[in-house]
Amino acid sequence: MAAHYDSIAQEYKRSKDLPIRAHIERYTYFNMLGDVRGKSILDLACGEGIYSREFKKKGAALVVGVDISEKMIELAKQEEAKQKFDIQYIVADVMELGKIGDFDLVVASYLLNYAQTEEQLLKMCQTIFTNLKPGGRFVTLNNNLEQPISSYLTTEKYGFIKTISQPLEPGTAMTLTFTINGEKFSFDNYYLSRETYQRVFKSVGFTDVIWQNMVVSPEGIEESGQEFWQDYLDCMPHVGIECFK
Ligand SMILES: C[S@@+](CC[C@H](N)C(=O)[O-])C[C@H]1O[C@@H](n2cnc3c(N)ncnc32)[C@H](O)[C@@H]1O
Known part of the structure; x- marks a missing residue:
């Protein structure tokens, strides 16, 4: 896993320029997160830190980013060298991280879809739960494992297919292939059912779980029109999840 992201770190970073990232991914994520001012945030699978930096820009008091890929963390640290955000970055496997603090929020965009078995998902969720304060919240975005298979190729116009x-x-294995300026790169996520996720969330101790549909920003609709986004909304390739401790 680490080795794979090490080899696609730059490409993955560039994929953040796709319109779906700003108008759907980021918009939905921050709608779910709400006001982060003064909050302590553990960003698991932080990648090159795109959201870690944004939490700090939006006023988070403390941000710690964790990723298994040395190369992704190297890119995050390069950004930190350009502009100091005072984010602490750690190279580690979330499954082995253990407790490093008591955070108001644990976030982990596109982490859980790397669990290949229920046991791995359980280990990830135990790390998440143990690092949350009582009353804290886990917020994540995930590959929507319930997307109809017949629609896997209909998202090509947004820059990616499954x-x-x-x-x-x-x-x-579910292979995601992105096309950025004519160049392709791929990585695998793994299928586990929503029921498995739900069972694991409950078994680690989360009291409530909310599955959130992705939404398009008003700017996205103004820029490209509702019709452009409709294929995405019809098949919902991603999903948001909120879990309460
Ligand atoms: C699709 S990227 C998402 C990065 C970032 N969260 C974002 O939204 O841009 C997935 C990241 O998960 C990391 N990752 C996968 N499995 C992991 C694990 N077990 N522990 C820590 N990081 C992991 C990969 O190295 C990669 O950086």
Whole structure:
């Protein structure tokens, strides 16, 4: 996993320029997060720190970013060298991280979809739960594992598609291929059912779980029109999740 992201770190960073990132991903994420001013935030699978920096820009008191890929953390630190955000970055596997603090918010955009088994998902969620204060909240974005397979290729116009080479069963690899300025790069997520996620969230101790549909920003609609986004909204390739401790 680390090795894979090490080799696509720059490409992944560039994919953040796609319109879906700003108008759907970021917009939905911050709607779910609400006001982060004064909050302590643990950003798991922070990648090159795009959201870690944004939490600080929006007034978070403390941000710690964790990622398994040394290369992603190197890119995050390069940004930190350009402009000091006072974010602490740690290279670690979330499954092995243990407790490093008591945070108001734990976030982890696109982490859980790397769990290949229920046991791995459990380890990730135990780390998340143990690092939250009582009353704290876990907010994440995830590959929507319930997207109809027939729609996997309909998102090409947004710059990415999903493919599978086996029926969807626990642990099936789902390949995401992005096309940025004509260049392609791919990585795998893994299928586990929503019921498995729900069972694991409850078993680690989360009291409430909310699954959130992705939404398009008003600017996105103004820029490209509702019709442009409709294929995305019809098949919902991603999903938001909020869990309460
Ligand atoms: C799709 S990227 C998302 C990065 C960032 N959260 C974002 O939204 O831009 C997924 C990240 O998860 C990291 N990752 C995957 N499995 C991990 C694990 N077990 N522990 C820590 N990081 C992990 C990868 O290295 C990669 O940087």
